[in-house]
Amino acid sequence: MVATQPQSVPTRAHARYDVIVVGAGFTGLYMLHRLRKLGLSARVFEQGGDVGGTWYWNRYPGARCDVESMQYSFSFDEALQREWDWSERYAPQPEILRYANHVADRFDLRKDIQLDTRVESAVFDETSNEWTVTTSDGATVTAPYVVLGTGCLSNARVPEFKGMGDFKGQVYHTGHWPHEPVDFTGLRVGVIGTGSSAIQSIPLIAEQASELFVFQRTANFSVPARNAPLSAGEREAWRKDYAEIRRRAREDMKNGIVQPVPDRGALDDPDEVRREKYGARWNSGGLTFMGVYNNLVLDQPANDTAADFIRERIAGIVADPETSRLLQPNDHPVGSKRICVDTDYYATFNRPNVKLVDIRSHPIERIQPHAVRSGGRDYQVDALVLATGFDAMTGSVAKIDIRGRGGRTLNDKWAEGPRTYLGLMSAGFPNLFIVTGPGSPSVLSNMIVSIEQHVDWIADCLAYMRDRGVGSIEATHSAEDRWVAHVNEVAGSTLYPQANSWYMGANIPGKPQIFMPYIGGVGVYRQICNDVAAKDYDGFAMVVAARPQAAAGG
Ligand code: NAP
Numbered sequence: 001m002v003a004t005q006p007q008s009v010p011t012r013a014h015a016r017y018d019v020i021v022v023g024a025g026f027t028g029l030y031m032l033h034r035l036r037k038l039g040l041s042a043r044v045f046e047q048g049g050d051v052g053g054t055w056y057w058n059r060y061p062g063a064r065c066d067v068e069s070m071q072y073s074f075s076f077d078e079a080l081q082r083e084w085d086w087s088e089r090y091a092p093q094p095e096i097l098r099y100a101n102h103v104a105d106r107f108d109l110r111k112d113i114q115l116d117t118r119v120e121s122a123v124f125d126e127t128s129n130e131w132t133v134t135t136s137d138g139a140t141v142t143a144p145y146v147v148l149g150t151g152c153l154s155n156a157r158v159p160e161f162k163g164m165g166d167f168k169g170q171v172y173h174t175g176h177w178p179h180e181p182v183d184f185t186g187l188r189v190g191v192i193g194t195g196s197s198a199i200q201s202i203p204l205i206a207e208q209a210s211e212l213f214v215f216q217r218t219a220n221f222s223v224p225a226r227n228a229p230l231s232a233g234e235r236e237a238w239r240k241d242y243a244e245i246r247r248r249a250r251e252d253m254k255n256g257i258v259q260p261v262p263d264r265g266a267l268d269d270p271d272e273v274r275r276e277k278y279g280a281r282w283n284s285g286g287l288t289f290m291g292v293y294n295n296l297v298l299d300q301p302a303n304d305t306a307a308d309f310i311r312e313r314i315a316g317i318v319a320d321p322e323t324s325r326l327l328q329p330n331d332h333p334v335g336s337k338r339i340c341v342d343t344d345y346y347a348t349f350n351r352p353n354v355k356l357v358d359i360r361s362h363p364i365e366r367i368q369p370h371a372v373r374s375g376g377r378d379y380q381v382d383a384l385v386l387a388t389g390f391d392a393m394t395g396s397v398a399k400i401d402i403r404g405r406g407g408r409t410l411n412d413k414w415a416e417g418p419r420t421y422l423g424l425m426s427a428g429f430p431n432l433f434i435v436t437g438p439g440s441p442s443v444l445s446n447m448i449v450s451i452e453q454h455v456d457w458i459a460d461c462l463a464y465m466r467d468r469g470v471g472s473i474e475a476t477h478s479a480e481d482r483w484v485a486h487v488n489e490v491a492g493s494t495l496y497p498q499a500n501s502w503y504m505g506a507n508i509p510g511k512p513q514i515f516m517p518y519i520g521g522v523g524v525y526r527q528i529c530n531d532v533a534a535k536d537y538d539g540f541a542m543v544v545a546a547r548p549q550a551a552a553g554g
Pocket residue numbers: 064065066067153159160174192193194195196197198200216217218338341359387388389390443502507
């Protein structure tokens with residue numbers, strides 16, 4: 001690998017780079033920036049029509065981040081974090097997308113990003129230690145290194161409902177929302193699913209639709225967001241302590257979201273104190289509800305206290321007793337599926353034009369040309385919104401034909417569930433890095449904190465290898481086995497595996513059920529990664545290049 005100046009490169013010719021990055025979401029943007037700083041040539045391929053990843057695709061009404069904007073933002077550049085003014089406590093999707101575009105422009109990243117281009121395959125050549133990548137525009141490019149920044153919630157899942165093709169109205173998936181405004185005014189709308197995406201969009205769709213049917217299979221726990229505009233004074237207060245806040249996020253023992261640290265378990269407080277604490281968090285709003293006590297995801301009786309509190313609140317909001325009963329989750333511990341954050345979700349069911357349909361008791365039998373049939377009844381709808389989630393964490397990786405040593409595909413290796421070392425690499429696939437992959441804190445964390453940590457680790461690793469003339473790095477099978485066992489062990493000590501969640505792959509028929517993210521906390525994980533690097537990349541096999549790597553570039 002020879003340092004080259006960043007340069008604009010031809011799109012269709014056979015080109016060679018130091019690094020190929022898949023995806024121009026927050027990972028791709030920051031990875032490209034770091035690679036440029038190292039003087040490496042890189043090409044980023046992005047299947048979307050612009051940068052932004054998740055925030056490019058998820059444009060459904062009400063889409064916003066459930067991590068506060070002052071924390072869901074890059075920390076790597078001081079000027080960037082001081083110049084960007086978030087307008088609300090929880091930034092809406094269009095603003096996050098503008099931010100991603102701002103980052104791309106500010107750091108002049110676009111010239112190395114090729115949009116509207118899917119990576120179809122990546123094949124490793126053991127002789128040259130290089131990956132050959134083919135793209136949807138028919139081009140072939142090569143590079144010693146590939147970084148997958150494909151995102152964890154980017155492969156939208158459309159369930160195979162019988163008769164779907166017969167439906168005469170418009171069908172939308174929340175994760176693949178059109179770029180043009182969608183107007184449901186005067187329409188009868190069906191929303192299938194009641195996860196985070198549905199819970200954010202339902203209150204807004206209900207304001208437009210003449211009638212809204214919400215088809216619920218599993219009730220989810222949701223807490224109020226209490227979203228509000230951010231004043232200049234509030235932003236300044238954050239910025240005053242930004243260095244310390246960012247440090248605490250990186251070293252956080254949980255998810256990389258700075259919040260008060262609980263000093264006790266739920267059962268250590270008497271009833272009335274506990275209720276007061278839950279009430280205070282409910283009133284202040286947001287994901288931090290689960291941080292009231294330190295054992296809510298560890299201990300079932302402790303968890304029950306929080307679940308009961310939320311169920312009571314639902315009962316207090318929803319007027320119709322049967323609807324209220326159905327909306328109260330009862331089949332999984334609170335927090336074992338990602339807790340949702342909403343604005344007026346439960347109250348929406350008090351509107352006369354909104355009806356909850358229980359498809360747990362009466363599964364959808366088929367989609368009719370103008371209706372959804374469940375329990376022998378046709379619910380007449382003009383438009384359908386599928387808020388049915390994603391083939392999470394591995395889905396977008398699986399869509400690429402990745403072939404490592406001996407021509408073995410990654411899909412074949414992961415047939416029984418994903419296996420990685422630190423979530424960063426998978427044995428048998430040298431020089432292929434994964435960002436926020438299975439086996440890393442990933443979706444259990446503030447994604448930007450994790451993305452920055454991974455990208456920095458990878459960039460430092462590439463610099464280390466260059467300095468020592470190392471041509472390939474690969475996770476060893478033994479290190480991977482130990483890490484997979486550790487990830488499972490930590491998950492097994494929590495209540496998480498009790499839910500049929502997408503964390504477990506349970507939402508995809510036939511997908512192996514394994515708890516995918518690492519739940520040990522971003523601080524612990526960071527320390528482990530740093531220790532591995534300090535011990536000359538312990539658990540990774542590095543091979544010195546047989547010959548100097550050829551100059552990279554187009
Ligand atoms: P999701 O949580 O996977 O929810 C999918 C919903 O569709 C579930 O209610 C599921 O029911 C239902 N469903 C799936 N297949 C179905 C079928 N065949 N028949 C009937 N119902 C079906 O997906 P999501 O809401 O898009 O959220 C995914 C993740 O994205 C979230 O957990 C969160 O991490 C992230 N997200 C974050 C935000 C935010 O930052 N605020 C917003 C949106 C999403 P079952 O539960 O019964 O399977």
